Amino acid sequence: MIVITVPKRYLILGALAITASLTVSVIYLTSTSQSDNPETIRASDSCNSLSTDRAIAALNAVLPDRSDYSFDEEPPGSYSTEASGSFSTSCFVRSEQDLLLSARARMMTAEPPKVWENELLQGDAGGASKVTHFEAGVRGVVSLDKAAAFVPCVPEGKIPGGSYNLSVVVDLKKRGDASEATARKSLIDLTVSAAAYAHKVSKCTLPSRI
Template sequence: MGQCERAGFGVLYVLGLPPFEERKGEIKASEVCRTLGSSSSTAAALKRVLPDKSSYSFDDAMTDLRTDDKDRTYGTSCFVHGDGQMLLAARTHMLELELKQHGSATEADLRDGLASLARNAALFAHNKAKCDAQSKLTQ
């Protein structure tokens, strides 16, 4: 093989062109973290938001499982890796306080209010962490 041929293969490799292109890994519903909910909708959402990687792995954990109303804590975590890099971390944590009253809000108002608080907290964290990717969260 001549120098020009080797250089040509090197360029193909660097550009990720055939026969050296990297294949995008598959995100299978059967492999995603069960703590993220419905596996089919979770897999579809992950396919939309995660960067292309040749392989994905999922680490799912549940701690302090609440077995009855006397248990005061519950926690889950899901870590998603692609090609050895962490791409996503999703954690939940419930701590039951004695704040069982929520005023006169309806269930729909409570859900909307809590979603708004979670979105605002995410926006605040995104800004304070000086993330370089633009936030796609709405106010």
Template sequence: MKINRPKILIPAGVALVVVLAMAMLYALDLPPFKETREIKAGEVCGSLGDAARAETALKQILPKKSEYSSRDDTTASRVDEKDSSYGTYCFIYGDGKQIAVARAELVEYENTDQWVKEVVEQLVPASSLTPFDAGDRAVASSRIAAVYSPCLSRGASRYLSVHVHLKERGSASDSEIRSGLIELVENATAYAHSRARCDLPSKVNSTN
């Protein structure tokens, strides 16, 4: 009698490959074996404002990673009324990869359309943006939220331009991520408004 053994060996070979692949993923601490979690308040940039509020918003928009870190970079500090320079960056990392960037700076454009074009549309398509109520102009999508807010009543660079750009998103819906980005940029704007010594109302809703 003829025994057809190759039909048994092929599935066994496939199973061996799968086992070896899973063993490699486990050894390298990669999904599905790599433990993931959400960002914590202690891992949030100071320039994003109130840490508890920022933590809640970041949990809503960021992908889950095994570790997070963030770094503040101050490019200019407004030290007195004669100074018209203020600028900060916040870089957020997940598993060593940059996943979000927030930027705040004192600027002034001829009109808000120019601000949208030169600041926001450099990062995301214009067609993805929809307005929300904040500052003199505010737009958002599921990748960015940005606010152009009054700051100084006189001198140069009288407006705060603040945006949060999401480079890698979580699994929430587009509307949920957009909402979280808006919460985050409003929080960051309130912080920048205080640190830049603004003397005009920010026109931004915030607990700060």
């Protein structure tokens, strides 16, 4: 019988190589598992403003696939606009450190719809050329990464300063594999949901027209 003696240093190097190979394999499998099993967003996970069936379907359609999502709503609860035009609310959708989408609503004076639209698109290079309109409030606008609605809320004489509308804006920061048509439809659905919620909790007295 022939006995071959292998120096100890070669045994150690071989063990390290096997360990490194296994580690790389585990990391690769973990990464693949997360992308192959994206989380499905449910109404119980979402903000109140984006919890309708229509909004949940839109979120799952337009956001990138991630293994987890977090929703932050500010401020929680309802606020009356009977004596003040300072109502605002927002929802932020994140995954780890990435902001994926935001939905904001705030009270403002009821300026002409075109003025509101121009202010909304200010600083967005070429934004006006990408925008189409949809029926919501006195005006609804949508592009591939933004949708907004200008919604009647309080008539003149109720709050100092004139009549007031809600400006509801949804900004898509990161899009998944959705087509352009799906992205636009999803943003409209999210805006309508957020506008309906804001109109209700702010106790608007004018018809929302959404």
